[in-house]
Amino acid sequence: MSSSAKLDIAIIGAGLSGLALALALHKNGLNNIIIYESRPASLDIGGAIMLSPNALKILDVLDVYQPLRLRSYEFDTLHFRKSDEAMTPVDTFEFGSATKYGYQALRVYRYELIEVLHELIREKSGISIMYGKKFSRLLSETNEGVTWSFTDNTQVSASLLIGADGIHSQVRKYIYPDLEPRFTNGIGVTAAVPTAQLQLPEGLETPVTLMNNKHGAFVIAQQLHDGSEVLIGKQRRFTESLDKDGWADLLNNKEWCLDFLRRGAEDFPQVVSNAVSNIPKNKINLWPFYMVPKLDTWVSKGGKVVVMGDAAHAIPPTAGQGVNQAFEDVYTFAGVIGALENQNTDDSEKRRTVLKRWQAGRQARIDKVLELNTMIDKRRLPNQDSSDVENEEFDLGWLYNIDFEKTIAEWCA
Ligand SMILES: Cc1cc2nc3c(=O)[nH]c(=O)nc-3n(C[C@H](O)[C@H](O)[C@H](O)COP(=O)(O)OP(=O)(O)OC[C@H]3O[C@@H](n4cnc5c(N)ncnc54)[C@H](O)[C@@H]3O)c2cc1C
Incomplete structure (x- = not known):
């Protein structure tokens, strides 16, 4: 597994995480990628989503941002008001700003984003998508890779298996057989x-x-x-x-x-x-x-099975960070794997250490987002006396102005 041509990567789930991950891995020189999706085709599920500058920076590097922008509504601030006739202003929350964070926020239909991701994937050689393949269970994990089965009883192997299969992840069951998402x-x-x-x-x-x-x-x-x-x-x-x-x-x-x-x-x-x-x-x-209860690890003991996106940390929608954090997962993971491949190392201990750092770093961001959720909830919930929080502005630089390349380099050092 010392050259990128040899590292074959299987991604379970062609949702936003899975598709963006394939593009990010490709950007890092990995070009032996298959995405397996249980649905018969890419479906228009859900409505529109809101994308904040941390995710837009990533989508820009992946060449998604410019075409997506033409299909999106741009805005900066979420406003909170009382429901009296005057609609008295209570609070605001920044979701983007070209001057402060480099990007206005986008609101875009999910299918539009999926379409742009698909168009880009079609242009790349080395990424394929197989529909109608539902991951069933993991059969074995060795130093060479993993083998698993689909519900149609076919078996497949790869060097690395990524579970990007959403909140009810089947891949996660290999690492956490008894874990169930919790209704909030x-x-x-x-x-x-x-x-x-x-x-x-x-x-x-x-x-x-x-x-x-x-x-x-x-x-x-x-x-x-x-x-x-x-x-x-x-x-x-x-x-x-x-x-x-x-x-x-x-x-x-x-x-x-x-x-x-x-x-x-x-x-x-x-x-x-x-x-x-x-x-x-x-x-x-x-x-x-x-929400998915906090996981101790997103990586299997053997280091060949990894979960990310909603499969690793589905979070309540309060700060609008669900999908934005998923993009952070996949981009930083691809950066870490790409760097390891470039170092041409067969040192599996080093791989494990770097993946541990990646996961700890990502979990720390998720924890901060959950803290932010709690603070925002205080302002939004009915019966909440907002007078004490009214004029406090959130400092969101840590969320939107993150330097991903620096972070990746630190994890891989
Ligand atoms: C109605 C709705 C509105 C939302 N709005 C927002 C928003 O405004 N902002 C925001 O940040 N987040 C929003 N979210 C959350 C956001 O959609 C998720 O955080 C995001 O979709 C996670 O992406 P994912 O790719 O990790 O998982 P998913 O989008 O769930 O994709 C998982 C993929 O894996 C496939 N799959 C599942 N099991 C298997 C299997 N066994 N084998 C093969 N394939 C499998 C699924 O079919 C799916 O295509 C919303 C969610 C919903 C439901």
Whole structure:
């Protein structure tokens, strides 16, 4: 395993982590990569996502940012207001800034990002994607590599196996057989409507979250490049934990979702009633918030199986960092593996040490994001007295202005 041509890497999951990881590995000179995806084809799952400068810096290096920008809505700040008629400002949260962090934040449909990633992958030789291949279980891990099976009973081997297979990861089960993601007792229901329908009051900046003590938080966030559409969404506590089919049934129960969005609209400013007056049912999404308990390690004992993205650390959406942190995982991992390959080392102890440093460094960032989530929650939750936090500005330089190349070099030193 001392030359990059020999290191064959298998990635389980062609979601945002898996696709970006393939591109990042390729950028680092690794070109023997197969992505295995359980779905029959790339699907348009979920709605739009928000990307912050830390992730955009990565996507820029991977040549994703410029084409993506043309498909995205750009903004800087998330606004938080009371749900009184005056919509009294309470708080703001920076999500991007060209002057401070080099990038405005982007809001973009997930399928647009997946499409751009696919286009770039098609241009590269040495990356292939196989659909309809569902990882089943790991069969063996040796110094040479790993062997596993798919649910169609075929067996495959590779030098390195990466689990980028999301929050309910099967690959993770090899390292943590009994671990299950934990429901956080929160759900969000979202939809998309034309911006014109809202008749946004003059001067009301978006994205804005209107906070109501009784009914939870109502989010309005413009999307599409020209901002002609808005995401509308409501987040609330939901104590009943359902299984996979139960959540799917709830999502398919469009009347329930509509009622969730509309309930209490009369207790919000008029803009919310306008927003929920006409909701296309095909634009409704439901997001139960799960998290993966903190893992001691993301790397198997033998060092040949690694999990990342939601498989390693699915986190609640408060600071909007879920997918942004996943991009940090894959970019730094690819940098570390690329550096090890360039050093042409067969020293497996060194590989293990560097991977340990990578994971510890990544976990430290995730822990800081979780701390940030807690601080933001204090401001957003209904019944929260915001007077003590009102004018405090978060220092977000640590999050958005990170120097990835320096960090990678330190881990590999
Ligand atoms: C409705 C919704 C809205 C969201 N909005 C935001 C947002 O605004 N901002 C944000 O930062 N985050 C958001 N998130 C979270 C974000 O989507 C995740 O953090 C991100 O998708 C993680 O990417 P991933 O590639 O690690 O996992 P996933 O996106 O879950 O991708 C995993 C892939 O692996 C495949 N797979 C699973 N099991 C197997 C198997 N056994 N074999 C083969 N393939 C398999 C899946 O089909 C999938 O394609 C949202 C999530 C949801 C559900």
